[in-house]
Amino acid sequence: xxxxxxxxxxxxxxxxxxxxxxxxxxxPPEAVIWTIDGAGGLFAAASEDPLKVSRKTAAAFSVPKTxxxxxxxxxxxxxxxxxxxxxxxxxxxxxxxxxxHIASDPDVARAHDxxxxxxxxxxxxxxFVRFRLAQDEDGEAYVAWFEPAHRVTEATAPFFARRFTxxxxxxxxxxxCAHWDTRALAFTPGADPADAPREDALEEYWRTYxxxxxxxxxxxxxxxxxxxxxMYWRNLPEAALIPELIAKAEGRTDAMVRQAPTVPSARAxxxxxxxSRDAPYDGLAPTSLEDVAAxxxxxxxxxxxxxxxxxxAGEGPARAKLMFVGEQPGDxxxxxxxxxxxxxxxxxxxxxxxAGVPRAETYxxxxxxxxxxEKRGKRRIHQTPTSGEVTACRWWLxxxxxxxxxxxIVMLGxxxxxxxxxxxxxxxxxxxxxxxxxxxxxGVVTYHPSFLLRVPDEAAKQAGYAAFVEDLKxxxxxxx
Amino acid sequence: MATLxxxxxxxxxxxxxxxxxxxxxxxxxxxxxVGGKGIGSTEGHGICHAxxxxxxxxxxxxxxxxxxxxxxxxxxxxxxxxNTPRARFTVQEVVDxxxxxxxxxxxxxxxxxxxxxxxxxxxxxxxxxxxxxxxEVHDFRGYIHLKVIPEASPRLVEQAALYADRVSIxxxxxxxxxxxxxxxxxxxxxIKKAMGAVRLGVDAGREKGRKAxxxxxxxxxxxxxxxxxxxxxxxxxxxxxxxxLYGAYRLRRVYYSAFSPIPDSAARLPLxxxxxxxxxxxxxxxxxxxxxxxxxxxxxxxTEDLDLAIDPKLAWALRNRGDFPVDVNTAERERLLRVPGLxxxxxxxxxxxxxxxxxxxxxxxxLTRGVEKLKPFLVCADWSPGALTDRADLRERVxxxxxxxx
Numbered sequence: 001x002x003x004x005x006x007x008x009x010x011x012x013x014x015x016x017x018x019x020x021x022x023x024x025x026x027x028p029p030e031a032v033i034w035t036i037d038g039a040g041g042l043f044a045a046a047s048e049d050p051l052k053v054s055r056k057t058a059a060a061f062s063v064p065k066t067x068x069x070x071x072x073x074x075x076x077x078x079x080x081x082x083x084x085x086x087x088x089x090x091x092x093x094x095x096x097x098x099x100x101h102i103a104s105d106p107d108v109a110r111a112h113d114x115x116x117x118x119x120x121x122x123x124x125x126x127x128f129v130r131f132r133l134a135q136d137e138d139g140e141a142y143v144a145w146f147e148p149a150h151r152v153t154e155a156t157a158p159f160f161a162r163r164f165t166x167x168x169x170x171x172x173x174x175x176x177c178a179h180w181d182t183r184a185l186a187f188t189p190g191a192d193p194a195d196a197p198r199e200d201a202l203e204e205y206w207r208t209y210x211x212x213x214x215x216x217x218x219x220x221x222x223x224x225x226x227x228x229x230x231m232y233w234r235n236l237p238e239a240a241l242i243p244e245l246i247a248k249a250e251g252r253t254d255a256m257v258r259q260a261p262t263v264p265s266a267r268a269x270x271x272x273x274x275x276s277r278d279a280p281y282d283g284l285a286p287t288s289l290e291d292v293a294a295x296x297x298x299x300x301x302x303x304x305x306x307x308x309x310x311x312x313a314g315e316g317p318a319r320a321k322l323m324f325v326g327e328q329p330g331d332x333x334x335x336x337x338x339x340x341x342x343x344x345x346x347x348x349x350x351x352x353x354x355a356g357v358p359r360a361e362t363y364x365x366x367x368x369x370x371x372x373x374e375k376r377g378k379r380r381i382h383q384t385p386t387s388g389e390v391t392a393c394r395w396w397l398x399x400x401x402x403x404x405x406x407x408x409i410v411m412l413g414x415x416x417x418x419x420x421x422x423x424x425x426x427x428x429x430x431x432x433x434x435x436x437x438x439x440x441x442x443g444v445v446t447y448h449p450s451f452l453l454r455v456p457d458e459a460a461k462q463a464g465y466a467a468f469v470e471d472l473k474x475x476x477x478x479x480x
Numbered sequence: 481m482a483t484l485x486x487x488x489x490x491x492x493x494x495x496x497x498x499x500x501x502x503x504x505x506x507x508x509x510x511x512x513x514v515g516g517k518g519i520g521s522t523e524g525h526g527i528c529h530a531x532x533x534x535x536x537x538x539x540x541x542x543x544x545x546x547x548x549x550x551x552x553x554x555x556x557x558x559x560x561x562x563n564t565p566r567a568r569f570t571v572q573e574v575v576d577x578x579x580x581x582x583x584x585x586x587x588x589x590x591x592x593x594x595x596x597x598x599x600x601x602x603x604x605x606x607x608x609x610x611x612x613x614x615x616e617v618h619d620f621r622g623y624i625h626l627k628v629i630p631e632a633s634p635r636l637v638e639q640a641a642l643y644a645d646r647v648s649i650x651x652x653x654x655x656x657x658x659x660x661x662x663x664x665x666x667x668x669x670x671i672k673k674a675m676g677a678v679r680l681g682v683d684a685g686r687e688k689g690r691k692a693x694x695x696x697x698x699x700x701x702x703x704x705x706x707x708x709x710x711x712x713x714x715x716x717x718x719x720x721x722x723x724x725l726y727g728a729y730r731l732r733r734v735y736y737s738a739f740s741p742i743p744d745s746a747a748r749l750p751l752x753x754x755x756x757x758x759x760x761x762x763x764x765x766x767x768x769x770x771x772x773x774x775x776x777x778x779x780x781x782x783t784e785d786l787d788l789a790i791d792p793k794l795a796w797a798l799r800n801r802g803d804f805p806v807d808v809n810t811a812e813r814e815r816l817l818r819v820p821g822l823x824x825x826x827x828x829x830x831x832x833x834x835x836x837x838x839x840x841x842x843x844x845x846x847l848t849r850g851v852e853k854l855k856p857f858l859v860c861a862d863w864s865p866g867a868l869t870d871r872a873d874l875r876e877r878v879x880x881x882x883x884x885x886x
Contacts, residue, residue, distance in 0.1 A: 098836045103829045104843030127529050131584045142583060160585075162512035163521040167583060202580050208487050209581075212494040213532060213542060217740040218756055220535030228531040238530055246533050256742065297669045306656065307724045309672040334728070335676035375727040375776075 002027050005037045006083070009175070010151050012075045019087050023061070029091045034083035063093055067100045070115055076151045077114040085111060121149035122156045128232045129160070129171055132200035141168040145196035146235060151175050157185050172196050203237040210238040216249035217256065286399040289318055295396070296369040302392040304370035304385070309334045314365025314400050321479040322362040323406035324348075325397065327415040327448055331380050334371035339364050344450035348412075351449070351465065355472035363404050367419035368393045382450075390419050401439060408434075408479040409441050410472070413448025421445075431471055434478055442478050446471035484567050490577065492567040496547040496558050497593060499742070500650075501705055501735040503528075505539040505588035505623040508645040508700035518619030519582060520589070522645065526623075527588055540591040540625060541581050545569055545607055549595030553652070553663035554746040555710045555739060558595045561746065568597075574610045575618070582622055589623030589645075590614070596629060604632035604640065611643035623700075630667075630674040637674060638697075641681055646700035646732070649674050651725065654718040658711035675729040678702045682730070701732040708762065709739040709754030715786040719765055723776040726769070736762040761786040768793055771824055772817045790879055794820040797857060804869050807859040808839050820878070821853040853878055 004018040015034075022032055071086045089107055092099050102108055131142035142164070148156075153171065157178035160169065164180065171178045172191040179186045224242075233239035286292045296311025305311065312329040315338055324340075332342030340348050352359050367390055373380040385393075397419055401409070411417040417425035420443060421435070427445055435443040447468050455461040484492070506526030513519050528537035546568035547558040557564050578590045592610055594603050607626055614620040626644040628637050641647050649671055653659045656668045678698060685697035704725060706718060713721075722734040738759040765786060768774040772793070779792050787795045797804060797820045806815050808830060816827045826848045833839060833847065838861040845851040856868045856878060868874070 102833050102836050104833050104837075104839065104846045106846070109846040123525075123527070127527050129585050133584075144585070159521075159523070162514055162523075164519050164583070165513040165515075166517060167519055200584065202584060205487060205490055205577070206581065206584070206586050208491050209494050209541065210530060210532065210538065212491045213498045213538060215498050215532075215534045215536070215740060217753065218534045218738070220756070221533050223535030224531040224533050227528060227537065236530065242533055249533065305669075307728070309676040309728060310669050331728075332680075335680050337673060337676070373727075375723055378727065378730075380727045 002032045004032055004034050004083075006034065007037060009036060010075055010154070011036075012072055015075060015083055015086070016071075019090050020061075022087065023090060023094070029084060029088040032084065032087060034087070061094075063090065064097075064100050067093065070100070070111055073118045074111055074114045076118045076121075076155060078150050079114060082114060085114070118150050118152060122152040124149065124232065125152055125156045126159055128228075128236060130203075130235065130237060131169060132197040133202075134197045138168070141170065143170045143172065143196050145172050145191075145193045147231075148173055148175070149231065153178055154187060157187075161185055200237075207238050207241055211241055211245060214245055216245070216252040219246065219249050221246060286396075286403070289313070289400070289403055292396055292399055292403070299369065299393075299396065301395065302370075302389045304368070304372050304389060307373065308370040310337050311369040311396075312337055312339055312366065312371075313369060313396070314363055314404075315339055316359075316363030316365075316404075317361065318404060320361060320363035320404055321407045322357070322475060323401070323404060323409045324362060324364045324412060325409060325416040325420055326364070326366045326412045327450075328366050328368035328385055329371045330382055330450070331371070331373070339366055340449075343453060344448070347449035347452055347465075351469050351472055355469045355476060357472050357476045363400070363406060365397065365400055367397055367416045369396055385415060387418065390415060394419055401441075405439075406441055406479070408475050409437065409443050410475045411443060411445045413451060416448070417445045431467065432474065434474070444471055444475045444478070486573060486577075489567040489569055489573070490543070492565050493544045493547055493569060494542065496544050496564070496595075497542045497591075499557065499737065499740070500542065500591070500593060500627070501536070501737040502625070502648060502703055502733070503537050503539045503542060503591065504646070504700075504703070504733065505625075506700070507732055508623060509696060511621050513619075513621050516619045516621060518621065519579075520621030522588070522621070522623050529586055529588065539588045540623065541578055541587045541589070542591040543569070543574070543577075543593075545574065545592060545594035545603070545610070546597055547595045548597050550598075551596055551663065551665040553666065555652075555662055555707055555742075557742040559746070571606060571609050571613060575613050578614060578622075579618060579620065582620075587622075589620075589625070591625040591627075593627035594629070596631075600629045600631035601633055601636060604629045604636040608636055608639045608643065611640065615643050625700075628674055628678070630670045632674075634677055637677060638681060641678060641698040642696070644698055646703060647678055647698050648703045648705070649678070650705045651721070652705070652707060653711055654706050654708075654713035654721045655711055658713070662710065672728075675702065675704070675725070675731075679729045702729065703731055703733040703735065705735040705737055707739050708736050708759055714783050715758070715762060715765070716780045716782040716784045718762060719769070719776050719780060720782055722766060723769060734766060736766070755788065757788050758786070761788060761792060765792045768796075773814055774818075790875070791820070793818070794853075794878065798875055801869055801874075804857045805859045805865050806857060808844060809834055809859075809861060819854065819857050821848060821850070821857075823848075 002022065004022065006014040006018070067089065074082050074086055085107065089099065089111060092107065099105060099108060103112060125146065125148050129144045129146045131144045134141050134143045153173050153176050157171065160171065161180045166182055168182055169180050172195055174190045177188045177191050179188065286295055293313040296313050299305060299311055312333050326340060329339060330342045330344065333339055349359065368385045372383045372385050372389065374383055409420055411420050414427060417427065420437065425445055427447060430445045435445065437443045447464055452461060452464050452468060455464055504526050505522070506524065508522045510523055512521035526539055528539045530538040532538060547564065548566050548568060549558045550560055552559045552561050574592065581587045582589070592607055594607055596603050611624050611626060614624065624644045625646045625648065626640045628640055628647045628649045630649050651671055652663060652666065659666055659668050681697045682701060706721065708718060718736070725731055725734060736759050738754050738756055740753055765779050768779055769776055779796060780786060786792055797818070803818065806819055808816070813827060813831060816822055816830060817824065829847045830839065833843065840861045841851060841863045844854065844858065844860055848854065855863070856865045856874055
């Protein structure tokens, strides 16, 4: 039987040294007893080599880094089995090099359990340390008394140093104490609760907050205790309130239900009356482009508004000679509230500048004012509006046509052509020429820019784009 | 009017804030106070500093700047017609409380909301002033969540997003018609427009290939909240609305808040509260859509309600038994994620282990929270459910004996 002595409870280097030599010497796990040197401890001088095995140094061997990381955490657990469990894993790694990846192996699973316990203890330490303000010769310092579930104080102290860099603090625990002087961390032996300040003026405010933020109508004490186990309660200033809050919760909820409803305050009733008298009158057809812009947001003529952000009205001078009508806003247009600002808008802008058409002098709008789409995975995918939706929205487009009175209307794509012409109008057959519209304006049909984005064949795409630019030029000439 | 003590104000204005479910402090950029003048850090994971007996985490100082409000939303305790006691913090009081609580490690930061006083812009400006003072005067690097008032001007919304880690705008109710009825001053289009503007800002901040790093714009994104049970909306309608919001605005979270009775409630509201389990099932279904590859239509139809007795994944599996059993040693990740009782982590571990050995039932048991529920749906090296998967009484066999929440 081999006895391996470690200097203190979290002596990872000592364990590593001993384990390396034990394995090199061929000592099986069941033949090793791991102990902590009673006289030792973190702050005693660890002078002699704690391991009393023959020091025949064997060739160094390597283990997966994941194992070393795991071991570094498991060592911090309070369970007595940790050293032997880790050595057993190290031993088995000789014959099973992939062991550490097999999370379902009983030893690996156990090590993961311990690791989870340690991580949780560190996390809870970050959560449940409560500082109290203290004064010493150097001024203000914050001091906490805390009892961690495992020996995580040294590993967690850097977190507090990063968070409270410009604040002097000490965290006192039974195992070890951490101190930060705004420049460096220092550690001293474990302390006693009496060493920490007894109170803090702000705790009364914190308790007030805790009691007020609690909703008595939804009591879930098991959920609370799962995340805030009772072992931590004695060092949490707010925990003393818990029994009373629970006891009174039901009565408070009943009282709310019994008492309700109450008479509204008289001030509010008066204001509401005033509002209903002065509210704007909903007129009929829009009489200005501002009416259109405000109206499409609240249009309920078809159900497309439900899943869209907003109605997107046209944009441009009220007396534009040239009007562009697209299909409908896309994802970006729906968010921004402006037509042709997304990928299709970029193609449109490029073609306009190649055709020599200044967009700022034209009126740009859509046949349908709300974005029709379906959600696939995480994205909103464009859907073509139905003729019913196009018809419903024509009310707005007709309003815009009547108000702007353009000389020429360019219909971008089949939906726009359907809306403006009032009947299905194939693009390829009708493009490149002026069409007479009912309201004295001339019409030009052409491709929709997003159609050009989707043409798979590169040559066809080039040809389509060239035709598109030609159509824009034609329209600009007609409008001049 | 008598002057209220700070403690009394804190009691009133935190009591008024508790109906907002969000308390997350996660998902922001990593930063700490090293090299700064002040305090504060966010390191990715949120930290819950306490839990109240309602089971909710307390991570942030969640308060209203004021609970005076000119709006009259029936479901809200702070509506103008309510007789609830009123209070108002000064900007400095909020700043001092935040820093004082933060230094004592009570909180991760501040979640500031407000009733609407004078105008949306005036109120939003005050809220932005709190965040700016914390960031610029005190170099505070903790977490800030600002509630955005949708009617406020885009300039103020943008400023809010520059100082805050997260901004949120509550959609409030699953059906727009109910919003019009219960919250007459709120406008769903205004709410959606504000969300759209935030998404465009967040997207622009993340655009690849930009030379100069833009100032962080709400690095923890945006979230929203829906009240469940205050109108007649079905679970299917609620989830369809959530799905549409996730797609349109890339929300980090939709919070479902079971309508709970409030003191001094309005006559327009139902007095019965929905069971808390309903909220829980909605969150489960939400998770299935976001992390498990389920489409909303697979989980529930638009007019249906979720089964309260069993979780939505189990309900789906019972309806789709033809897809089972799944072989734990060969099935791809997507199919394993659909097995009731297997979470994202467990599936990850299974895929890892399976590279080195064939899994037996005992292995699965050590990788999951329990194997009994899984047995009818899984094939392992030493287990096959045989006719169990298709038994008529399977539901009774796998249904939990009692609800875990009530």
